[in-house]
Amino acid sequence: MNTNNYENTCSNFVQTTSCFDQLTELEEDMVDKNQVSVVYKKGETICKQGSFASHIIFLEEGLVKIYLEGNPRNLILTITSSNHLVGLPSIYEGNNTFLYSVSTYVDSKVRLIDVNVFKQLIRQNANFASKIINILNENTAQAYGRFFCLTRKQLHGRMADILLCLSDRIFKSREFNLPLSRNDLGELTSMSTESVIRIMKEFKDDKLIKVSGKSIEILDHDKMMKISELC
Amino acid sequence: MNTNNYENTCSNFVQTTSCFDQLTELEEDMVDKNQVSVVYKKGETICKQGSFASHIIFLEEGLVKIYLEGNPRNLILTITSSNHLVGLPSIYEGNNTFLYSVSTYVDSKVRLIDVNVFKQLIRQNANFASKIINILNENTAQAYGRFFCLTRKQLHGRMADILLCLSDRIFKSREFNLPLSRNDLGELTSMSTESVIRIMKEFKDDKLIKVSGKSIEILDHDKMMKISELC
């Protein structure tokens, strides 16, 4: 009867460019003049938890993981694709360091916007601030869902959840080329690489997914949802 | 060498009345006219996840848990004491339902503020919005810390973390009367009641804490910190 309704928790869905629509021409100019574009190669670190947060990161193109550094294991909070803002919690007054680290899964292009410009815009433009609050709240909802997923679901549920999320939210297609290793999937689902391999094999044997090389296809979306809900 | 620096993750520290200081007299009036005071008895539910969020909750006095409903087990996101705002994620446009449930550990007094008034204030007063963003970011930082705690630390580490948090952040004293049962502590630390009892006994035997009835005293704060960091 009562299932756990926390699915697709690895990433946000809505794109977050809309906040910039709230700016006046003058304000847009201010953003333009206080930002730089940077290209990162696969595997590079965009920002490091604890370092000074001088800028907000806008991911123009690419795929990144946002994670808390841990010993011995990191904790991935989200994976984020194109057109999302990253590092918003850094605008918190009284803490000018990054809450988390960000690194790339694939070659990625970002715009770095001066954090003080961002703070200024929030103080002077209430509509912009309102949109930022929306983004923060959306991020929070996603984090809570993922929090639930990782603490309450078992291996199969977590694996199903991530695969559905990759399909539905990141690649927006039943079939996709996954630029992640089994080890990456382990980090993402908070399980060992061996468990990832075993469960992927089970899903494959049960005809829930089709795997060939880096390509993954979701064959039975409904059943995957059920596994994600119950396990 | 490299320890995990996520402690005291069960609750926020900073009190959040300061956002109301940003309001004009007129705006304060608007808040006053659109709020009601309600008293809840111990164990009562203040709001239910998924129900319509018509108001923001300001906890004037009491102690509450904020949690995600789960089957078979809930997930406590935070416990919150006096002078904190609860339910801010409800101001997210496009989702007018509560992200989580809130219920009381002890008799509590709250002020319920109309959510539309809140949204209006955010749109018209950028300084108020800025303070709200600060609160949201603080909540996020706390949630991430707790997320790490529950997914990466083992039983002893989680138990030490919660006890320190109760001492440092909630009761602000080495010794305190805990209005929670061992079962409640289990829900809070994401472990079984039996495990809580066993670990509490170990801590007691090792002279880390002193327990008599509902009273708990932290005897060795340093060692507790170390257990929280490493386990």
Place this chain on the structure above:
DNA sequence: AATTTTTTATGATTTAAATCAGTTTTTATC
């Protein structure tokens, strides 16, 4: 004060998932 209910406590057993140890396959590099 007696009885019921709840909470705390303790030991034995089970279980989910990690770790370990090793092989095969794929990818990268010389």
Place this chain on the structure above:
DNA sequence: GATAAAAACTGATTTAAATCATAAAAAATT
């Protein structure tokens, strides 16, 4: 094209922590 390195895979073993079973103590109710 040969060699090295990384990634994928498989089975056996270990481990952390839950569950189960039961008892004792404390609190609540009659």
